[in-house]
Amino acid sequence: MTRPPALRVSHVSLSYGAKKALDDVSFALPRGRFCALLGPNGAGKSTLFSLLTRLLVTREGTIEVAGHDLARSPRAALARIGVVFQQPTLDLDTSVMRNMRYFAALHGLAGRDATMRIEAALDRLNMRERAGETVRALNGGHRRRMEIARALVHAPEVLLLDEPTVGLDTASRRAITAHVHDLAAEGLTVLWATHLVDEIGPGDEVVVLHRGRVLQQASAAEVAGNRPLIDAFIEMTGGNDEALA
Amino acid sequence: MKAWLVALNAIVIREALRFVQNRGRFLSAMVRPLVWLVVFAAGFRAALGLSIIPPYQTYITYEVYIVPGLCGMIQLFNGMQSSLSLVYDQEMGSMRLLLTSPRPRWWLLFCKLMAGVAVSLVQVYAFLGIAALFGIDMPAMGYVYVFPALVLSGLMLGALGLLISSTIRQLENFAGVMNFVIFPMFFLSSALYPLWKMAESSDLLRDICAVNPFTHAVELIRFSLYETFNGWALLWVVTGTVVFFLLALVGYDPARGLMRRRG
Structure with a gap:
């Protein structure tokens, strides 16, 4: 029997009042990969992280962590997640x-x-x-x-990091990005939310999120095609200067 | 079950450490009731005549009367302080760390409550000790019987703080709520004056005091200190605890409450 993916998000939607923050988001993370959740500010990354960590819940769609449904068995699912929030919690x-x-x-x-x-x-x-x-x-x-x-x-089986390099200098940013890539190489599944394409290696998996929708999931090399990843990202999301940082 | 207790232990120790590290908080928690006891009560001693009312069996001085109310006040302030620290935790993000732990949310919030109660017990017993040094002592077993009463009243006031913290979005809004909760609860209770004294000036005020849960917390503490059981006060405090805690759980429900509003 094949093992379920480390993380599977299926048809998840969430609205804040009239505003749709996430719209039919689906993706699955293969085990032992570094996956970047790439999207400009306001794409819905932090909302998705709140759903993945059950700080928010939605009735639309399902989230499974290592085969455990987050809505039905929240404790089993949460026990398999490690989280680093965007805001320090120390x-x-x-x-x-x-x-x-x-x-x-x-x-x-x-x-x-x-x-x-x-x-x-x-x-x-x-x-x-x-x-x-x-x-x-x-x-x-x-x-x-x-x-x-x-x-x-x-x-944990999955490590979630929500823009973990925000506010850090270049050297620290590079060191932390390298450390987490090493963790993935050792077999840990990583979901790394970012709007900075230089944190993504060519072999990494990328889920491009824009305005609450998944535009593409593929390897970074495939997303980039025959141009730099930054150009592909700007083209897909309609331009975002911060991504160049 | 062991994992649940490990979490409880860690949350209580964390809260206790925060309390110990913040000497100003401990000092103000001690000075506030002592000022009431030494200054306020001394001034009112001559003005207020007290008749013999249960659980007292003799005439008492005003200082003796307000000690249970001041124990309640310590717990009221402590409940609100815990609430403030919860709002701070929400702003600083450590609430997220707590709520993403794989334990039931109600248990995690109950652990937070117990941590607040533990801190309030230290303060109340320190205050009772100082009051005894001033010559205001209770029957020896009263100090034992008051323990469960203080746990219950601490839980009720902590649950109220939890409820308030679930409705507040920012730390800045807290001062207003303090004024609208602490002062009315304290002054419209039997902490400073017996209810019959209140009735002399206004029946309406007396009725408001009689339905104030804080009145019953104070009476539960007062009767326990004098080795007397007060079932009616107990019922009020237990009911208050359950109602406040359930409402707070709604506030912290991920589908409805706090985090959703915060976005």
Whole structure:
């Protein structure tokens, strides 16, 4: 029997009043791939992330995480998701370790098991030596890396990141993008929302979202065709200067 | 079940740490009732004559009368402070972290409530200790019997705070709500004056006080401190807790409430 996709979104729509934020969105993520959810600001990426993490629910469409329907078995589905929100979610005045422990406990992990998982997750992001530091003392890039490590503590099958490089300098942005590509290479399924095409490698999967609709899902090379990806993206979405950043 | 308790433990410890780290909050939580006790009560002592009413068996001074009300006030302020920290959590994003945990949402919010109650218990017992130093002490077992009463009243006031936090969009709106909730609840209750005293000036005011859940929280605390059971107050507090908590759950329902409005 073949395993279900790591994440399957089928015919999902959501409206804020009269405004349709998502319109019949469907895509599936193959396991162990880095998939970019590429769309200009206002495309509906954050709304989709709220639905994927069940901060919002909709009656239209279904979302499955590793075969678990998010509406019918939310706890089983949420347990298989690691999330890095666009807005940092950190307790600034406590240590990295304490932040990690709090998160682990929310997933039911405590004691020696939690410590081992936290140390392993910090190791994956080269953050182990900063475990004792107060979060406030970390720079933006390290804080982000800590959040990514935190999202891995409970060994999720899918890692969701909502524009995780917003506000970071170029070096930190590049380092974090590389780290997460490495995670995908190790077998983790990644959904990375962005409007910056330079964060996407040619072999990555891309879902292009524009005005709440999926315009295309294919590999970055296929989406680009015989021109740079940025040109293809601008052509599809009608121009967006921020994408050049 | 173990995973649920692990989450409860972590949420309570996080709230306690935040409280300990914020010394100003602890200090103001202590100073506020002490000012009422030492300054306000001393001034009113001569003006207010109190008759013997249950659960008291002798004449009491005004300072003795308002101690349970001030315990309630600590919990009322603490409930609103927890509510404020929930709104702050929503703005800072840590609420998202909590709500995406694979535990039932009602349990996560209940854990938040329990964390607030734990913090309020520390404050109330510290206050009772200081009051005892001022010579206002209770029967020894009263300090034990009041514990479950304080847990219940803390839950009710915390649930009210939770409900309020689910209706507020921004931190800036909070001050107004504080004025519309804390002050009316506190002054229109039996915390400062017995209801019969209120009836002397206005029956309507007395009736409003009588349906104010905070009145019943204060009476539950007062009777427990004097080793007396007050079933009517208990019923009010339990009902208030359940109603406020259920309404707060609606506010935090992903299909209807908060997150949808925030977009």
